[in-house]
Amino acid sequence: MAGDFFDRVYAVVVQIPAGRVTCYGAIAAYLGTPRSSRAVGYAMNAAHNKPEIPAQRVVNRKGLLTGKHHFQGTNLMAQLLESEGVRIINDQVQDFNEVFWDPVKELPPLE
């Protein structure tokens, strides 16, 4: 089924605590494929079908809301993040180093 890899991405994204954000590469690295960062973003695109997936907590390596354009509203992604306490300015996560949540470091090793 097209979702084997996607399912793992969703599993990690769901584990992301509110008020925190992570990057595609971190999730990919946690899955054991740090080079499949693009695939992670692609999975997020498909995650749109799953409202249970907080894709707003997933940003790029620079902390920029690259996928905000994929959300319904214009700033819906930023609104959701700010709603959780994450400061967003000009589609850029403030204190990205502080709110950054690394699954490989915070989450237990993959089985």
Place this chain on the structure above:
DNA sequence: CACCTGACCGTGT
């Protein structure tokens, strides 16, 4: 079966 696209990341200049 082969080619193209895509919410990226790393390195070089």
Place this chain on the structure above:
DNA sequence: TACACGGCCAGGT
């Protein structure tokens, strides 16, 4: 330090 280019992975047509 900032900008630009290439490369990788996965899915869809």
